[in-house]
Amino acid sequence: MKKFDALRVRKTILDMAFAGSTVHIGCAFSIVELLAVLYRNHLRFDRNDPHSASRDYMVLSKGHGVMAQYACLHEIGWLPDDEIAHYFGNGTRLKGLADAHVPGVEVTAGSLGHGLSVGVGLALGAKMNKTDQMCYALVGDGELNEGAIWEAALFAAQFKLDNLVVIVDVNGYQAMGTTDEVMSLGDIEAKFAAFDFDAVTIDGHDEAAIDSAYESLKARKNGRPKALVAKTIKGKGVSFMEHDNIWHYTRLNPQTYQAAVAELGAKA
Known part of the structure; x- marks a missing residue:
């Protein structure tokens, strides 16, 4: 198994x-x-069995970010080079939104706001089965506009799902503009705390801080669900993509592809 180097994933x-x-x-x-x-x-996962009954769950509620998850599944070896090379092609199972038919993808997501509810159900199931499985559910900050997110949060607190970690990608943008322009979210950590979550805010690109936060949150068996509020940069890693929302819907051409690859290569 490879080591999930961020540059290689990008x-x-x-x-x-x-x-x-x-x-x-x-x-x-x-x-x-x-x-x-x-x-x-x-x-926790079984490298030889993506469907292992004892696995932890990774729910990508922010289903349009699925290329990042597919890249990680490629690192594990669950997605071969050939499938990566034919992404989004005719007949492929790798589509532009999270699809539960792909090994390692727990939820078909893309209709925003619904993945977290599934994650809450998985966490509750683990509790009812008295296992020590964790459920990590990654949502976008724009996705927090959806009321279903907060219904799921209420449910998680009611049933004391301290095996649930909600990861909030706070990159400050959604499809049509900044989150402040579309619907200001205010203090996201405080909002989750008000829903009786243990909540912390970190730099979502600082791997040491991320590692420490995961370790701390999953160790807190106190009957409270967890929220990791991660401040991130949309387009992080390629200078001409960073903080530029045009790259939500812009396609690469040969020139921009080569320029982006060159930047990543220069950092490697």
């Missing part, structure tokens, strides 16, 4: 986006470190 995302002439690069880049550290150090 390179795989670029390769997929270019091969499939598809979008959502910026919002995949913002969650790379969050997923890489999770898969590398914290998420």
Whole structure:
């Protein structure tokens, strides 16, 4: 198994986006470190069996960021090179939104706001089965506009799901603008705390801080669900994509692909 190097994960995302002439690069880049550290150090899974009954759950409610998860599944070996090279092609199972038919993807997501509810159900099931399985559910900050997110949060607190970690990708943008322009979210950590979550805010690209936060949150068996509020940069890793929301829907051409790959190569 490879070691989930963030630069390599970003390179795989670029390769997929270019091969499939598809979008959502910026919002995949913002969650790379969050997923890489999770898969590398914290998420329990059987390398030989993606469907192992004892696995921890990784729910990507922010389904349009799925290239980042696919890149991690490629690191594990669950997605071969050939599938990555034919991303979004005719007949492929790798589509532009999270699809539960793909090994390692727990939830079909893309209709925002619903993945967290499934994650809450998985966490409750683990509690009822008296296992020590964790459920990590990654949501976008724009996704917090959806009322279903807060219904799920109420449910998680009611049933004391301290085996649930909600990871909030706070990159400050959603499809049509900044979150402040569309619907200001205020203090996200305080909002989750008001729903009786243990909540912390970190730099979502600082791998040491991410690692420490995961370790601390999953150790708190106190009857309270967890929220990891991660401040991130949309397009992180390629200078001309960072903080530029045009890369939510812009496709790579040969020139921008080569420029982005060159930047990543220069940092390696």
